[in-house]
Amino acid sequence: MEIFGDSISGNCLKVKWTADLLGVDYRWVETSVLTGATRTPAFLAMSPAGQVPLLRFDDGRTLAQSNAIILHFAEGSRLIPNDGFLRAKMLEWLFWEQYSHEPYVAVARFQLHYLGKAASDLEPKIVERGKAALKLLDDALLNRDFLVGGALSLADVALVAYTRVADEGGFALADYPAVERWIAGVEDALGILDGNP
């Protein structure tokens, strides 16, 4: 199968990390959001929403949405808790990530780090809600190594993707010590090397 993804995108990296950790066999097709590669007619024919990551199976069927793709890869694996309540809490984090974290933490980073916007030109709502998301994460991680249960799950994979580069969006990770400790642990569990995407 093929994964169409942009290596600067945490949403895409989640998918890569999950596939690598679980030994999924795939070909990575680098697809840049900055050069318009996700807006070509050929790409839109595969992905009407024009978003990466996109998974294409060998028979041509496609699957979009980063968290749907990692849930598909991880089905039956140790990255999804067996316990029904913990599994539901993991899903709670995945939906929270896309609704209350990514639209602020990732969008601030994209605008500052990739579009060259000045920090003072960010929409105040983005900064305020990004900080609120990081604070909520910090509170949740105060006495835990992982977000759900006692082990790495998709919740950590999904949330670490943009949290670990939040500094690039003008957020000071040093203000969230439990988050910083958790990032190091999740990076270690995922085999993410410093300086590597």
Next chain:
Amino acid sequence: MEIFGDSISGNCLKVKWTADLLGVDYRWVETSVLTGATRTPAFLAMSPAGQVPLLRFDDGRTLAQSNAIILHFAEGSRLIPNDGFLRAKMLEWLFWEQYSHEPYVAVARFQLHYLGKAASDLEPKIVERGKAALKLLDDALLNRDFLVGGALSLADVALVAYTRVADEGGFALADYPAVERWIAGVEDALGILDGNP
């Protein structure tokens, strides 16, 4: 168990409809977002994100995020496809709903219908992306009665919640005939009566 929800919120109604359809036993605790009931210290202690719907189990544990709650209720039921690929497509729609539909279609409705904003004062991005979401839905539903496979699934439940009241957000549902037909079918399958939330 208790469901804390606001009857004006599609996110909350999704949870109610799913529970009712599956015969889940619960007590509904009406919790208004307009009167600040989701911002009280007591509510925030249960739900740090301050969001409804919130499910509280009898032992006090809680679960937030509408789509995580309906996935929990529906586990093993006919509302989740057995086939792995179809199940993944259903999840794709659930994440798309929270990222690309709700923040525009539901937010426009809340601002116009509940906060009394004028249509001309809506952020243009909200209108534009709401229309794009409805167009994408219309295209997807052109030759189908339900979003995934040939039967009602959580994808329909989640998407119909705010789509059916999109007119209240200034979107003209008449412009999306496949969507209108699908709404009628899903309302029928869910037993939603006209004029009833």
